[in-house]
Amino acid sequence: MLFYLRRQFLRIRAHLDMPLFIIVLLLMGVGLVTVYSATHSVGVGRLDRQIINMLIALAIMLAVAQAAPQKIMRYAPLFYFAGLALLIGVALFGVTANGSRRWLSLGVVNIQPSEIMKIAMPLMLAWFFHKCEAELKLRHFAIALCILLLPTLLILKQPDLGTSLLVGAAGFFVIFFAGLPWKIMLGAALSAIAALPLLWNFVMHDYQRRRVLTLLDPGSDPLGAGYHIIQSSIAIGSGGVFGKGWLKGTQTQLEFIPEKHTDFIFAVLSEEWGLLGGGLLLLLFLALVGRGLMIAAAAPTLFSRLLAAAISLILFLYAFVNMGMVSGILPVVGVPLPFISYGGTALVTLTLGIGILMSIHTHRMLVKK
C-alpha cells in the first residue's frame, strides 16, 4: 500500500515541473491574499470557494501533466470541433444575458464554450502544423487562418469582443511561431489598420465603441463607463510605492473599486501593496512566461514547441491585457488576472495550459529516446 502510494507520488513528481509549480503556487498565494482583502467585508465564503477552485485547478494541472503530449495531440481535433459545435449551439440556442449570447444551458450548469476555445484553438493549430510539417506551404497558412477565424468570428458575434480577441491571439501565436512570413504579417497589419474605420463603423457595437472612447478620455463620463477606470486609477495611484497596507486600501475597503475581486483585482493589489507589490507580481508573471518559453525552446516536436510557445504568450497576454486595462492603458475588456482574480472557470483553463506545459517538458526525454 505504502509502496503503491510512494510510486504514485514519484510518478506525479516525475511529471511536475518544479519552477512552474512554485511560480503558480506563489501566484495563487498572492491571489488568495488579495481576494481575501477584496471580499472579507462580505464574509469569508468567497475565500473558501476560491481555495476549493484552486485545489481542483491544481489537481487538473497535475493530471494533465501526466498525459504524454502525443496523447494530448491525438485529442486536439476532437477538442476543437467539439468546441466549435458548442459555439454553433450557442449561436442557435444560447442563453442571452446582459445583451449577449455566451452561455449554453446544460440543465444544471451553464457553460461558456468560448472558454474551451482558449485552449482548443492553439491545440488544434499546433496539431495542424505538426501534421503538415514536412510540406509547409502558404496554402497551409491559409487553412490555418480558417481554423482560426471560424470560432473567433462566432465568438465575436455573441458579441464578446474581449474573448474573441484572446482566442484569435492564441491562434495567431501558433501561426506566428509556425513561421508565417513577416511580409504577410506586415501586409495584414497594414490592411487591418486600413480596415479600422470600417470595423469601427460597421462591426463594433455601441458599447464596444464606448469602451474605446472611455479609455481615451475617462473623464468624459465619470459616473458611467469612465467610473471603472477613474476609480481603479485612483486606487493604483494612491497606493504609491509601498502601498497602504493589507486590508487598508480605502478605495478597496469602501467599495469604490468596481469588480474588485474579479477583473479589477489588480487595483486592489496595487492600492494595498504599492508599486513594490505590482512590480513583484510583474516579475512573477515574467518568470512564468519565461519558464514557458524555455520549455518551448527545449520542446522536441513541432507540436509541443508551437503549443508551449503559444500557451506561454497566452499567459502573458492575459496578464498584460488585464493589468493594462486596470491601469488605464487598454480598453476595458472582461479578462481576469491569471491566478489572482476570483473565479473557477478561468483558473481551470489556465492550469490546463500549465499542465500541458509541464507535460511537454517532463515527457521530452521519452520522445527523444
Add this chain to the structure above:
Amino acid sequence: MNRNMNDFQHSQQELTQFRRRLLFAVLGVFLLFGALFARLAYLQVFLHDYYSTRAESNRISLSPITPNRGNITDRNGVVLARNYSAFTLEITPDQTRDLEATIDALSELIDIQAKDRRRFKRLLEEAKTFESIPIRTRLTDEEVARFTARRYLFPGVDVKARLFRQYPEGALAAHAIGYISRINDNDLAWLEQEAAEHPDRNINYKGTTLIGKIGLEKEYELELHGVTGYEQIEVDAAGRAVRVLSHTAPVPGNNLVLTLDAALQKTAEAAFGQRRGALVALDPRDGAVLALVSNPAFDPNLFVDGIRFDDWDELNANPDKPMLNRAIYSAYPPGSTFKPLMALAALSQGRRKASYTISDPGFFSFGGRLFMDDKAGGHGSVDMEKSIIVSCNTYYYHLANDLGIDAIARFMGEIGLGARTGIDIPGESEGVLPSPEWKARRFKSREQQKWYAGETISVGIGQGYNAYTPLQMAHALANVLNYGRVFPPHLVDAVTESGTGAARKVSAAPARQIPLNPEHVDFIKRAMAGVNREGTGARAFANAPYTSGGKTGTAQVYSLKGQRYAGRSKERLRDHSWFVAFAPLEEPRIVVAVLVENGGFGSQSAAPIARQVFDYYLLGKDSAGPAPEVAASADEGALDAAPPILSPAGAQHAVLP
C-alpha cells in the same frame, strides 16, 4: 539517406527560425511588461499626490454642523429672539421619483395644506434640487412617529431636527430686530464680498440656510451666526457613513444685549394703537436707543421658515405698509419741530439775540408774496422764547430770510439732519436737507435747479423741501441737549461671546463735537420747557410730576389752498403730527421724536404718546392702551397748523413736494 539529410536540414532551419521568433517574443514580453511597469510607476510615483488627494476626497465627506444663532435680549434680559428645536419634514427633490405623487402620499400621513404646498413650490424655485427642502415644519411627536414607521416608502423624504428662530414677543420692535429667512443669491453675493474683505474672519455658511434680512438680524449677521463646525465622515462608495474621523464643534453665535427697553417699547407701541407712525426714544447721554417704533409692524415669526404666499401678499398689499420702517426710512417735513433748531442756529451764528423782538402782524411779506401766520392778526410782540412757545411762523419767516439758506443748511447739517445717523440697523435714509447744492443735484432742468429766496422762507418753518426721519429728529435734539456731543444712535449695548460670556460694549464715545454755546442750549431747553408748561404741549403734559421740554409740529400732506385747517379733512389727507420732547429738563435722560401719520395737530395725537412713554420711563407708570387723543381746542390747534403759503391774489399756489 539523402532525404533524411534534407529533412534534418529542413528541421534544423525550422528550429532556428522558431528560436528567432521565440527571441522576438521574449523581446516583446519585456517591452510590454516594461511599458506596464512604467505606467504603474507614473501613476504611483508621479501622480501619487494627485491620486492620494482624490482617494481622500472619495473617502472623506465633510459635513458641516451649523452653529446656534445668537440670542437677542433687551437691556433687562427680556428675550426678543431665540432658537428652539423642532422636527421638520423635508424632501430632497433629486432623490424622489415623482415629487407630486410623493407629496400626495405624504399628505395622507401628515397634515399638509395647500399653503404648505405653495411655500414648498416657492422654495423649490429658489433652492437647488439636491437640497433638502421643508414641506412641513413643527411636526408633532405623533406625526414624527407616523412618518418614521413608513419612511421606507418615501425615498428622499426625511424628518430632520432643526433649530428655528423664534421671536417670543411677536411683532414687538420687529423693525428694529428684523428677521431671518432663507439665503438667496443676493445674500450669497454679500457673504462672498464680506469674506473677501475680511479674510481673517471665518465666514462659512455651509449648511446654514437662514440669514438675517433686515434690522439687527442683518446688521449683526456675522456676530449672530457663529462659526460652522465640521464632522469628517468616512463614507463608502454608496455614500453611507462608515465612521466619524474627526469632529470640530461649531462655535455658537454671539448674543446681542440691546439698549432697547422691551417694556418701554411695548408701552410706546400700545400708545400708537391702530395709528400709523413712528417713535424713536434715545438716551441723549450715550445715543442708546430706548425704543424704536414703526407702526404698524409685522410678525417676524412669519418669515422664519419661508413666508407663505398669502401672508406675504397681505403684508405687501396692506395700504398701511407694515414692512416700511418709518422710524429710520420715511422722511417727513419737520414742521414746527424745526423751530427750536432754527432758533439755536440764529443764536449760534450770532444773528439774533434771544431778547430781539418782532411785532407779528400775522403775515410776512417777501418779494411780492405773502407768507401767512396761522393766527389771524398775528401773535403781537414776539421774542425768541415766545416764538417757540406759541410757534410763531412770522418770527421764523424773518429769521430764515436773515440767515439765508446756506447758513441754515450748514447748521442743520452740523447737528445731524439730512444725513444718516449711523444707527446700527440697515435701511436708514438720508432725508432731505434742502440747499442750493442739494437742488442742483436733485433736479435736472436748469429751471428747477435754481434756488428761490422764497423757498428759504418756507424752509424756516420746517416746510418746503425739508424732510427728516423721526430718528434724525430725535438724534438732532439729543445732540443739542448734549451740548454738541454727538453719539451715534445704537440699538446694541453689548455683544456677548457665547463661549466665554465676555461682553464687548458697542462704543459709547462721542463721535464728534458740534461747537455749541451751552448758554444757547440752555435757552432752547427753557423755551421748550415753556411749550410743555404753557404752550402747545401743555395739555398733554398737564400735571406731569417731572420737568420736560417739547415742541409740536405738523407736516403738511396736502395744501389746503388757503382754507383754515379744521382737522376734519379726509383721514389720509390730514397732516402728519410731530412731537419732539425730552425729560427731565435739568439732566435729560430720554429724548423722543414721535410722528403720527395723518394725525392732524402735533399737540393732539403725537404729544400724548410722548407723555405715556415718559411716564413709563421716568415713573414706571404703565398706562396700557392707546393714548387718548387730546381734544384740541380750536385756537390751540391753530397755533401749530402749517401755514398756507399765499402769493398775492390770483397767483398760483406754491405746491409743496
